[in-house]
Every structure is written in structure tokens, then in C-alpha cells.
Amino acid sequence: MKIAQKAWLALLLASLLLAPASAYMGKQLARGPVDSFTLTDQSGENYTFGTDTEGVVVVTFMFTRCPDVCPVLTQKLVEVEAEMTEEERDDVTFLSISVDPEYDSPEALKEYSERMGASWPHLTGSTEELEPVWESFGLVVQRNVIDMHVMDYQPGEASVTVVDTNNNSSQHMFQYDGWDATAFAAEQAGWSLDLDAGMIIGINGTESPDDWAWYWQLNLWNTTSEAWDVSGVGMNDVDALEMPHIAWMRSDTNRSLLPQPDVEMASSVTVQWSNNSTEVVNIEQFTGYHITQGAL
Template sequence: MARSDRRRSTVRASVAAALAAVLLAGCGSGTTGSSGGGDDDDFTGSVVEPPFEVAATPLTDTEGEPFSLADDTDARLTLVFFGYTQCPDICPMVMQTLTSGLNRLSDEEREQVEVVFVTTDPATDSAGVLRDYLDRFDPAYVGVRSDLDTTATVAESVGVFVADGEELESGGYDLGSHGTYVIAVDGNDEAPMFWRQDTSAAQFSSDISALLGDA
């Protein structure tokens, strides 16, 4: 087995085990990681107990500066999504719903939340392409990129699997597989919660308000 194949097998096994633990935690009761919040049933998002420890590995933002999901996320709550700009359906849907949810927050709450989009297609998503894409949702959103191996390592730390993609004969692009979760990163550089792709704007808003109140 080639080195890259062994690596992908290891990543798949690690992520599968992590997500299994997350799903089990989401079915029970407890607290939202380090936030000390209430019962899991109070949230639409899935509570991670214990929370994921976010990798400090630096990526690069659209200004060409190093950006770590652990060291450079200074907001009380950072929402992270792994996707790509050529994604025809799920990525824009999740980003638009998340944006609508954030627009429901009070001005005070909104100022405490940062959004980071990590591209899983660095070959296509240059800094300029990524910046133009995010500006359609909110110019304040942070876009980051790196080589696929580095991106996969960071994604794995928060339970997201990223696979290689390939160009289709039709001219489209099939990324193969990538996570569709929005990950919450708190001030302790831990990820205590994630939301699935079918989360509504109202559900995002409710959960985010509760997390900010508990933090």
C-alpha cells in the first residue's frame, strides 16, 4: 500500500471513531464542553464531550498571512466550515443559511462571532477566488487555504474528513468527500459542538446565542 493510501486509511479510521463518539455524546445529556451549558436537548447542534482539541497548524489567509484555527481565532466563538467555491449545492446552501442565522443575532452578539471558511480545493481556490466567493456572503468572513495534506490534518482534529478530488470529463469537479459540518471553536481552542447541513437559520441563531451566553 502506498504511503498516501496508508495515510488516508488512518485518517478515515480516526475520523470514523471520532464521529461515532460524537454521535453517542449527542444522544445523551451533559454539558457543552468547556462552556458549562445546559442539557444537550437545549441545542440543535451536536455536543462533543469531551470537545475536540483544535490543531494549531497554520494555514494561510487571503491576505497571505499565517492563520491558525487555534492561535488566531480571537473571537469568543468561531464558526468553521470546510468547503470549496466550486461546490454546486451544499457549500453555498450551508454558508447562506449560516449567514442568515448570524443576521438574526443582536449587534452585540454578532461582534463576538467570527466565521472561517477553509477551502478543501486549494488547487482551484486561489486567495483571490476565495475572497470573491466569501464577499458574496459577508466581507468579514475569513478565508484560509493550504496544501491538501495540511488541510486534511487540521480538519481531522475537529472530526472532518477531507478527500482528494478529480476533474470530471463534463468539466465539473468532484471533490470526492468533504465534511458538511459547521464547527464551533471556543476561546479555549476547543470544538464543543457541530451543526449538520440541514440546520436552519433560526436553529443556528438560537444555538449561537445560547453558547455566547454560557461562555
């Protein structure tokens, strides 16, 4: 079945979303109608293009392991959606479709969309389901290019260049310390952090007492001994690229209760709560968001 409505491959500016075709920037390419297709969204539900879409459809292709352009595209679309009126939002549908189905499960897309603040459907499926979708949009997906793009990415060599309004540029290296790791984990998990003089004195409302009967203690995973060690330096002095797995626990509790981290993750933060239960937040791959926050 052919869908009468047209689909545009994003990125569009909010002021142009409802403009006639002649008003769009760039060259308009000849396109045919897009076939109906059904994929799985980040909630694990079926989503059918044509049935569940309305009005103008803004489509972007992405993958959650993408360290640079995908987070930027997603963030720009979030900004576009935020600037639209309620009436405009009723006439526009945003869609993100994965090009990395072997990795992008609904769970991975859910984590990505929530982290990016993107409320629209993020779709995935099997390679067999996605190939005709890619083809209908004129997209060529090369598995080896995606894998090499991720594998060649070295966070320790990453930098962010800022150009100001006077066209002066400055380059900032990505630095990932214990505070960055903790702050990213807290943002992802929804924890609150209380600081005093650069020290963490409270996590999610659990604060160390005034008499310092116990305090929040920073631990680092030692890959050689495969055990947790008490950090000999403060969190701002921990090189979390070299020591990417950290844990916070009350100083008066048993360190042996801390679980072993998943060393396949780019980074992880574990918190052992007062009742000895633990919560782990993993960062599977560093993204442009992490790089920007860690560099600026």
C-alpha cells in the first residue's frame, strides 16, 4: 500500500516545517511515495508508518552507539519540536529509525530517547524488516562502516571546538573524571547529588551525618586484582578514562557487597545504599553529549 503523505529526511528548522516546498532550504530531490511498514518502537509496541503517522513526517536515521552526529541531530530535532506551537505539533510527526538493528533493541532506544529528551517514536526491527525501509528512503546501510565508526572512536583523543560570534575558535579536550562519571550517572538514574566544598555529602537524599560517623566513600575498580579499592584521590582527580568503573558507598559498610562491574561498558557508576542494596548505571558508549559536557 502506498502512503499519500510525504516524508522528509530531517533536519528541518522549526520556521520551515509548515512552509511550502519552495520555501525549504537545499535542493529538492525527486522522490516517490513511501511504502507502509511496521517496526517496533522503544516501548516494544508495533508502529505502522501511515496508520500511526499524521501530516508532515520528519524522519531521521540514527544509531545509539553513534558518538557524534546522531546525538547532534536528535538534539536539534528536540529544539525544533520545543519551538513549535501546539497546532504545529498536531500537524507534524517525528520519527527516528535505527540503522543498527543488531545493537539497537527497544531497550537501547528507550535509554537513548529518554537521555536525549526525545519523546517521539524511535523504531527498530530485524535487518530483514529494516532493509526495505532503508531502501524506500534511498538509504544505503553498511554494517562494516558502522562498526568501524564506533571502533575507531577514541574518547581520550576527542575534543570540542567552539567558535564564538567573532569567529575566534578554541579547542577543548575531553576530560572525564570521577565527577563527570558520577554526574552523568546521576542524570541518567535521576539521583540528586549534594556537594560541600567539592565533596559529595549526599546521594538521593541520603546525607552523611554532621559528626562524620560515616561519609560517602569513593572506590575504584582495580582491573589487575579484580577488586574494589578505596580511591586515594578526590573524585575530580580520578582519570575515569583510565579507571572507568567507580562506586560510592557508606564508609562504614562492607565493600565486599559491591558487585563486579561490567568491564565491557565504557564506564559505570555503582551506588551501595544504606540497606546494602546496590544500583548500577552503565554508559555503554560515549556520545557527543558526553564529549561536549566533559570538554566544556
